Amino acid sequence: MPRGHRMLHWLRTLREDLGTVHPQPLPRSVRLRRLPYVAVCVIAVGILVGASLYLHDNVGLVYGYAVPIGLAQSGAPVLALHRPMPAWWLSIGAAVVCAAAMHPAVGEEGLNFIWPWTPAGIVAHLLVLLLLALRVPTRAAVATLALTALATWTVQLLLGSTREQPVSVLVTSLSAAVVALGILVRSRRETHAELGRLTALTAEEQARRMLLEERSRIARELHDVVAHHMSVISIQAQVAPHLVTEPPQELKENLAGIRQNALEALNELRLVLGVLRSEPSSEPANGQDAGPAPNAPQPTLDRLDALVDNTRAAGLTVSVEVTGERRPLPPGVELSAYRITQEALSNVLRHAPGATAEIRLEHTRTGLRLTVLNSPPQQPAPPSPGAGHGLLGMHERTAMLGGVLTTHRLPDGGYEVSAFLPADGKSTQRPTTSQETE
Secondary structure, three states: OOHHHHHHHHHHHHHHHHHOOOOOOOOOOOOOOOHHHHHHHHHHHHHHHHHHHHHHHHHOOOHHHHHHHHHHHHHHHHHHOOOHHHHHHHHHHHHHHHHHHHHHHOOOOOOOOOOOOOHHHHHHHHHHHHHHHOOOOHHHHHHHHHHHHHHHHHHHHHHOOHHHHHHHHHHHHHHHHHHHHHHHHHHHHHHHHHHHHHHHHHHHHHHHHHHHHHHHHHHHHHHHHHHHHHHHHHHHHHHHHHHOOOOOHHHHHHHHHHHHHHHHHHHHHHHHHHHHOOOOOOOOOOOOOOOOOOOOOOOOHHHHHHHHHHHHHOOOEEEEEEEOOOOOOOHHHHHHHHHHHHHHHHHHHHHOOOOEEEEEEEEOOOEEEEEEEEOOOOOOOOOOOOOOHHHHHHHHHHHHOOOEEEEEEOOOOOEEEEEEEEOOOOOOOOOOOHHHHO
């Protein structure tokens, strides 16, 4: 954009800033609440009384002129609480009118007052500039400062003399300091707000990333389970004709079709989900152990004893209670039950030092009830980099199978993780928690 166009655009934007009449209320403060509004109103009353008495007693204006000028000067800070720019125009206008009304008495002897600003007018205008600089863009605040100085020195040069120059210098200096303070406070507030927003976005993005990683891990494991069964189907379809003496041609063709379909499904599955079979990181993430190798067999409840032994070796006392008659469960249910138990025990190790854990497995006709409880921690838990993403993974696994998972703190300070995993992947039966059985 050419320099001339940029200048025109800047001037147009500045004109819009100076001419805005839209409400711009003060930001709400949790600690101060309505204290700023009360303070400004009290100061405004003092400005009204002080300006009226000053103009009447020192300058000699009748109350018919002194009170309206005082009302305008005192009303500007109150108006600045919601509409700072119109309040500034009111304040600077009242100052010019006040200077013009005082001018006839400037040259008289025996009068004791300052000009072209009065003490009440200075206080009112400085307060308006501060409230304005806290809300409007920096360019608008600097523009109001420049216009304040311009109006002050214009009145000084046209109507005054060199005797009143110190007042103009004082007002210009104080106005610059107040505007700088307001810009600094507003910039600091905006920086803190932006930092809080970025922190929230970072936490949200981290939670989303961890959830996606957990879903990818679940998809990898499902890929392994499905690929294993498709391979078994293909091999069985290939071997079946050799188990029958002189099998019919139709049987051979059907079995060959089954094998071909299984191979095609397996290839398509590998094309779609093969990208998820990436090598795990060589370094543990978030202080946790690296996952198993991608081609390692997926764990089931048959490996629960090994998991418990490893957990006990880490210093956690764990007991296992199994009830009901164990029935064959789908590999996805076995895998999810193992992973939920693994994550629950990891949480006990991280967040409940010195606690004891209990695992309850109840095999029912419709599925598996899994409960992991731990006692209250015996010492404060060290800082943990985790942010509840393990619970998200538990919920994902349970919901994927059509089950239900509940997690809650126990009255004694312990914690309970309870899940119901249906055998058919369709039931949504609610798991029974310890509170419901009492």
